[in-house]
Amino acid sequence: MLQALGGSVPPNTDHAVSVSLPTWRANVGYEEGEDWVMxxxxxxxPRFFVHPTIQKLAxxxxxRVGDPDLESAxxxxxxxxxxxxHSFVFSKIPAEQAYKVRIVNFIPSPHTEAGSTVTSSLSCIIHPxxxxxxxxxxxxxxGNGISSRRGEFCLGALEDGFLVEDKGTPTAESISQRPCKGPRRYQSKNGPRKGSIGESPPKETTDDGRDYAQFIEERFGRNLSTSLANQAKQAVRRRIAGVLTADVELSEALETTSSEGxxxxxxxxxxxxxxSGMSAIFNAHQTLLATRGELPSICFGFPYTDTLKILQKWGPGCVFYGHGSSDDLDDLEARLKSGERFLGLFTEAPGNPLxxxxxxxRIRALADQYGFAVVVDETISNFLNINILPLADIxxxxxxxxxxxxxNVMGGSAVLNPNAQYYAALKQTYDREYEDIYWAEDAVFLERNSRDFVTRIxxxxxxxxxxxxxxKESPLVKEVYYPKYSPTKPLYDSFRNPNGGYGGLFSVTFHSNPEAVAFYDTLEVLKGPSLGTNFTLSSPYVLLAHYGELDWxxxxxxxxxxxxxxxxLEEVPDLRARFQRALDAVQSTKQ
Structure with missing residues (x-):
């Protein structure tokens, strides 16, 4: 039943989001980079492991445009x-090394068919x-890297001559990025290679006479059209806006209208x-910086690891309140009263993994009084269980x-509260800065997957x-972390929807490491990173997310x-039996 080490989760899935790490030892080996795992x-x-197709494309x-012995993309x-x-790399390397890092763009061939057929550009950082x-x-x-499906498309288009290097008029920036500004060892050693852009003019068909429509049909079937992708995105946005609250097919989703979200x-x-979800968070932070200026942020509560990293590495930093307690809010209020000002407060409802x-x-009241935005990540709870939008800007x-x-697909969303204090300013910035880089085929899969979202929840x-x-009833368990059993349950309940529940994620701890290992290794479910899957999924989360900072x-x-x-979505009796066998293994360690 269990997936072998390193296999895709779910099994036999080309674009799987998770990977099997079926034992505690395998998770440690992964974090240590041990060969027997890697x-x-x-x-x-996908944000931690570059998909093999993307590796091949890079x-x-x-x-084609660099030196394979010395450079990567x-x-x-x-x-x-x-x-x-590009800017981030420049901030981390010596100024005299800047010439070694450049951007190379690939764009659809001038003869690639437009209209209903999907195309893609590709922007590459070429670096040592x-x-x-x-x-x-x-x-x-x-979270802005290309998806594996886009990578698959771009690799095929590049190989078949439908994606070509952009040879447009160079800007001062692009000139400074050209490899010829550096030593000869950073230039292509052999000149134009077979198949490299510039050898011959872009062509309307490939050597075997196939046109672009045929290329799409043969490689990707009927999932790739602009009209289908746009319809899928519209249906997804309607579901997220809350104007669709029932399981419906695409056609009905496009017809259904509601005045109330x-x-x-x-x-x-x-x-x-x-x-991706992290792209939504990253871009929310970027949008706030563009709207309100260079102000530090607040990270409130113990967050998913990359959220804190974003706030620390971009902009003027952040104040971190890792406990997310009332005492932390007292301290924040004291800072605000003393004159400190902040860009926004980023938090999760509820937090991960506690x-x-x-x-x-209370956060909303402080935000209104002292002028900062509130950004809430609802991934764990989801909007069918709770409605926190009235208390947030984003x-x-x-x-x-x-x-x-x-x-089997990545995706993320940002929702603006039209009644929030910064809505008009944020909307203006988003209208100016937002770019839709969600890949067409990913949107089609996401829409299909989400049609039964309500029933599954x-x-x-x-x-x-x-x-x-x-x-909770077992004496073998030290603690169960779940919104229903949390001391903060009244806060959760205060914005729980009438028919909302407490979600599908929980954490559990035991009285010793051997007991935790026995439970994890014995539990007969798929094991790997991620959450919110239609199958039960487990991981030693802290080990994976914070291996280098466990004491912190x-x-x-x-x-x-x-x-x-x-x-x-497994049946309850089946799952209870699996969990009981894992608890029996915990009991065995005590004997």
């Missing part, structure tokens, strides 16, 4: 995203291999789509998780309450041996 990895969580790009869907990475850990930070934290006056135009809920009503979410459920809510009650995490009462579980 050599078996066929995929991984190698082909460097083969980090790939983005737009020039804007690439420039963010030694700089890969720097560009990887941007790939991971910003999550808050009065809201429409699907207030929903923005991104290639499932604590922040006091959003609500962000990872659509990769339960909204999709199938764990109801079942998962019910099942999770059953399983957490079972574990522990200082915020986050147990290094915590096991996080995301409940799926």
């Amino acid at each position: 050599k078996k990895m066929v995929c991984g969580y 190698q082909e790009v460097v083969r 980090t790939l983005f869907a737009s020039l804007k995203s690439a420039r963010i990475c 291999k030694d700089y890969a850990p720097i560009t990887k930070q941007v790939w991971q934290h910003s 999550r808050v009065a006056g809201m429409s699907e135009e207030d929903v923005l789509l991104y290639p 499932l604590k809920t922040p006091d959003l009503k 609500v962000v979410s990872s659509l990769t998780k339960i909204f999709s459920g199938d764990s 109801e079942q998962i809510n019910s099942t999770t309450e059953n399983i957490t009650a079972m574990l 995490a522990k200082s915020f009462n986050v147990d290094p041996d915590l096991v996080r579980i995301s409940v799926g």
